[in-house]
Amino acid sequence: MKKWGLHCAAIAIGILLVSCRANRQEGMPGPAGSPNAGAPAAPGTTVKAPAPVPVKEPVNPENPELTGGNERNSRSGVPLHRTPLGKQFSNVLFYSGASGAKVAALTFDDGPDVTFTGQILDILKQQGIKATFFIVGERALQHPDMVRRIVQEGHAVGNHTWDHPNLVKLTPQQVQDEVLRTEEQLMQTLGYRTDLFRPPYGNANAAVLQQIAGLGFKIIDWSVDTRDWAGTPTPQIMDFVRKEMTPGGIILQHCAGGRNENLSNTVAALPQIIFYLKSNGFTFATVPDLLKVPSRI
Numbered sequence: 232m233k234k235w236g237l238h239c240a241a242i243a244i245g246i247l248l249v250s251c252r253a254n255r256q257e258g259m260p261g262p263a264g265s266p267n268a269g270a271p272a273a274p275g276t277t278v279k280a281p282a283p284v285p286v287k288e289p290v291n292p293e294n295p296e297l298t299g300g301n302e303r304n305s306r307s308g309v310p311l312h313r314t315p316l317g318k319q320f321s322n323v324l325f326y327s328g329a330s331g332a333k334v335a336a337l338t339f340d341d342g343p344d345v346t347f348t349g350q351i352l353d354i355l356k357q358q359g360i361k362a363t364f365f366i367v368g369e370r371a372l373q374h375p376d377m378v379r380r381i382v383q384e385g386h387a388v389g390n391h392t393w394d395h396p397n398l399v400k401l402t403p404q405q406v407q408d409e410v411l412r413t414e415e416q417l418m419q420t421l422g423y424r425t426d427l428f429r430p431p432y433g434n435a436n437a438a439v440l441q442q443i444a445g446l447g448f449k450i451i452d453w454s455v456d457t458r459d460w461a462g463t464p465t466p467q468i469m470d471f472v473r474k475e476m477t478p479g480g481i482i483l484q485h486c487a488g489g490r491n492e493n494l495s496n497t498v499a500a501l502p503q504i505i506f507y508l509k510s511n512g513f514t515f516a517t518v519p520d521l522l523k524v525p526s527r528i
């Protein structure tokens with residue numbers, strides 16, 4: 232009996248060794264996303280336990296999500312004024328100032344936050360430039376001091392909805408709530424309203440534009456898209472600016488992101504954009520100054 236037991240144990244150990252060896256030769260895949268995932272181990276090497284995949288911390292953990300999703304996942308990239316709606320709504324849809332003067336309007340959407348908005352404000356202050364910030368109401372509620380700082384430093388603000396939905400998916404009542412709730416928040420934080428509005432992702436249809444115009448807003452599009460919303464590297468951002476900028480141009484950028492979005496390229500590009508435009512004879516204006524409309528109502 233004892234001999235038989237030893238024999239069984241030897242067979243079991245043998246099977247175990249063969250099985251381990253087979254696994255080593257095939258290369259056991261690591262967890263999805265690990266550096267070793269699916270890669271065969273080199274012959275004769277020992278497969279180490281894969282290092283834990285680092286959990287990517289949100290860049291703006293304190294910021295509410297953008298309801299319609301991150302810009303890069305939800306934006307078509309075609310500005311409204313280049314669709315048939317541009318002509319239909321040309322009396323309320325603006326994408327540029329007068330083409331006679333070399334003036335540029337820098338615009339920053341989706342803020343405020345406490346990560347990137349302050350860095351952008353620091354650069355603008357250093358350069359003596361006034362810009363326009365399209366504010367997400369829910370984020371204004373969370374960071375009222377940053378909204379006040381934007382205005383104290385001479386910048387204009389516009390309405391960018393309460394929580395950044397895709398407006399074409401909402402009912403008229405929901406569209407109205409998104410817009411007016413943000414107005415109330417700006418009134419509470421700043422003591423005045425704005426009649427400038429930019430739809431999230433630049434998405435709208437005729438019904439939405441009609442409704443927003445009916446609420447008394449001017450809809451602010453852009454003529455230069457830096458594509459910073461897509462994580463575009465700084466040299467390419469500069470290419471877009473060089474290619475698309477014309478006198479009176481409105482430049483689209485962002486000062487806050489969705490979850491896990493990093494706007495470091497926007498911050499890095501900003502001094503280069505300013506230098507390029509100044510070198511080419513441009514001065515800077517807020518959108519209300521560019522369009523010669525009131526900045527507060």
Ligand SMILES: [Zn+2]
Pocket residue numbers: 302340341391395430431432
């Ligand atoms: Zn936006």
